[in-house]
Amino acid sequence: MKATVVPVRTSSKPYNVHVGTGILKQLNNLISKAGATGRRFVVSSHKVWKAHGPTISKAIGRADTILVPDGERAKTVKTVGTIYDALIQAQADRTATIIAVGGGVIGDVVGFAAATYLRGVRLVHIPTTLLAQVDSSIGGKVGVNHQLGKNLIGAFYQPSIVVSDPVVLNTLPRREFRSGLYEVIKYGMIRDPSLFQRLHDNLSDILSLDPIELVYIIATSCRIKASVVSEDEYEGNIRRILNFGHTAGHAIEAATRYRRFRHGEAIAYGMLVVADLAARRGLIKEADQNALAELIAELGPLPSIKDLSAQDLVEIMGRDKKVLKGRLHVVLPTRIGKTVIVDDITRKELKRSLRVVGTAP
Ligand SMILES: NC(=O)c1ccc[n+]([C@@H]2O[C@H](COP(=O)([O-])OP(=O)(O)OC[C@H]3O[C@@H](n4cnc5c(N)ncnc54)[C@H](O)[C@@H]3O)[C@@H](O)[C@H]2O)c1
């Protein structure tokens, strides 16, 4: 099957995202063409490597393998240190290529190690969760968490190539898959009514991992993220639309200490919040607001937020990174595929919309 190639044109480095069913078999050729001429180091997690290591190592050819823990709790400088140790012990030099095989956590941690080892060695992303395929592997944000906050330590570091094969999603837990789909809904909401429509029309095929549907939603999402980051590599104004639904979403994740929700699930609530805010200001038609709510509902139940206080969530939002000069910038939908950024949402409006989507006062 021919792969879909999505170019990412950042000013620091252009690269391609290759999306295709079974494309991992061509890995050796793809990464060689992307410049991986020196030694290759695959960095993955025990869990991911157990499921996909045999196929991937066969396809890559000669490579050293470094396995580290994954999951949000392993997204630390300590794990980065483990990677440095292994690279130094193996005498990896500046011609080395680091190949990150895993979800968003592995991509961010390994990407940060690649950005800093010998001041930067070549990086390849092989994302294995839907979230990583549609979001975290593109755009060059890499980094780790600090005890005092998420993603506080990091860099912008673009890979040389991203290879996304939907086949790896067959082993992904259901909930992780659905969590990634909420980000796909986000892309539809911010830029692409036909992507949104496709999710609506073909949801059951998508949920049963139909290869044609998966390639379509992954490649389309990559195209949208690529076009946004190409316009705005270092997160000025335009890149902010990618935070659609993330202001309330991040607050919900933080309030529950990153334990109750998968990221996408919290973003689903966040999208409902911004849709309600927009509707109350008369910015979006009821039909569009309902279409979003229905699609989110069709994906299945979300963990409850009824014990979370709207007041607390608003406090957390006030401390968000996206507060600029004391003003919270919020991306509101105006119709499916279109948004507007506003900076005058009041606490009262926020609280009301949070309560509408299900929090306690
Ligand atoms: N860099 C960015 O621009 C960016 C964007 C969005 C999110 N992120 C980051 O991504 C992280 C979340 O990523 P995630 O949702 O992929 O979570 P994750 O990396 O924790 O993976 C989720 C779980 O799925 C398992 N897994 C991965 N691939 C699998 C497969 N194919 N089969 C079976 N199990 C598999 C992992 O072992 C893990 O337990 C967060 O840390 C977030 O900050 C970064």
Ligand SMILES: [Zn+2]
């Ligand atoms: Zn997100």
